[in-house]
Amino acid sequence: MKKYPSPSQDELHAEIYAEKAWTLMKFSTDRELVSDYFQKAIRMQPDMVEWNTSHILYSKTDDVLEKMRVAKEQDPDNLSLAVYYLEQRAKKGERIEDEARELARRVLRNPVSSHSGIKGILRVYRYYVSFDEAIDLAEEALENHPDERYLKRCAALYYKWFIYFSSSRPKQSTIDRAISLLKEVISLYPHCSLMKEVDLANIYAKSNHTKAIAEQMYQELLESDLEPADKQLLYNNYAKYLKCDRQEYQRSVQYHMKVAAIPHQSSFRRNSIKILERIKNRRSNPMLRGIEEFLENLQEP
Known part of the structure; x- marks a missing residue:
């Protein structure tokens, strides 16, 4: 017997629509279909607060702020x-620092998950409170939940951003x-370790003590057998590493070309092409003619 018997041949049960919507939220970029499934579920059972909330969180309509206010009162x-x-209120220009700190206390008291609000509150701290306080909050959360791998992943991400975007040289x-956290995350998420290994190499490169380790890591990754999309990820990051950490500008350009030459659409390919076009427009690079010819002959995948 089916768990949710459908009310008709043509219309699924409301809970099935909601489950389909949640599944698509995780594995698809079809926002319209997700919204359609949620709307059908909500129309059939309008009192389901959780469905309304998920729909609002996923939608990007002009009146989303008002919808969120209502949903927050309901949930x-x-x-x-x-x-x-x-x-969203902070994006509109409201000062929310005190509310953020109060909300962070509530978030820290709850179990950690991808839906607990921890990643979001860290992001709010990063942009609207301070990076230092975001790091302190991440460490406090880790102290409260030392075995939560999702939290370690969030903390590693914020340490990475702190090091990348710090206005001064980060302390050793x-x-x-950051290195310690990234190593843990790589062991905890082996199926998605490439990006984290690249992050780790980039963090190693930020210290004079470990620059050689960074280069060694990159060389090992460059010699590995990767899918086209993973090659783009690696080459794009290696190109930036060559420019920023080794000041090898021509090799950096060559690796951006390698990214663009791989016939696979991705954010890394778009980024490398954008960087090459920016270099071309400055017209001061010794590889200018080669870049121009490369871009002129570049074929879309």
Whole structure:
């Protein structure tokens, strides 16, 4: 017997529509279909607060802020929604620092998951409170939940951003902590380790003590057998590493060309092409003619 018997031949049960929507949220970029499934589920069972909340969080309509306010009143314990609502208000120019700190206390008291609001509140701290406080919050969360791999992944991400975007040279202790977290994350998420290994190499490159390790890691990755999309990820990051950390500008350009030459559409390919076009427009690079010819002959996948 089916778990949710359909009310008719043509219309699925509301809970099946909701489950389909949640599945697509994780594995698809078809926002219209996700929204359609949620709307059908909500139309059949309009009192399901969780479905309304998920639909609002996923939608990007002009009146989303007002919808979130209403949903927050209906679902006051949904911290993910509360964080997102706070973030949207901050984007509108509201000062939300004190509310963010208060909300962070609530988030920290709850179990950690991808829906607990921890990643969102860290993002709010990063952009609207301070990077230093975001790092402190991540460490406090790790102290409260030392075995949560998702939290370690979030913390590693914020350490990476802190090191990348810091206005001053990061302390060695900060670099060491980022390295430690990234190593843990790589072991905890072996199926998606390439990006984290690249992150680790880039963090190693930020310290004079470990620059050689960074280059060794990159060379090992460059020699590995990768799919086209993974090659683009690696070459794009290696090109930036060559420019920023080794000041090897011509090799950097060559690797951006390697990314663009792979016939696969991706954000890394678009980024490398954009960088090549920017270099071309400056007209001061010794490889200018080669870049121009390369871009002129570049074929779309």
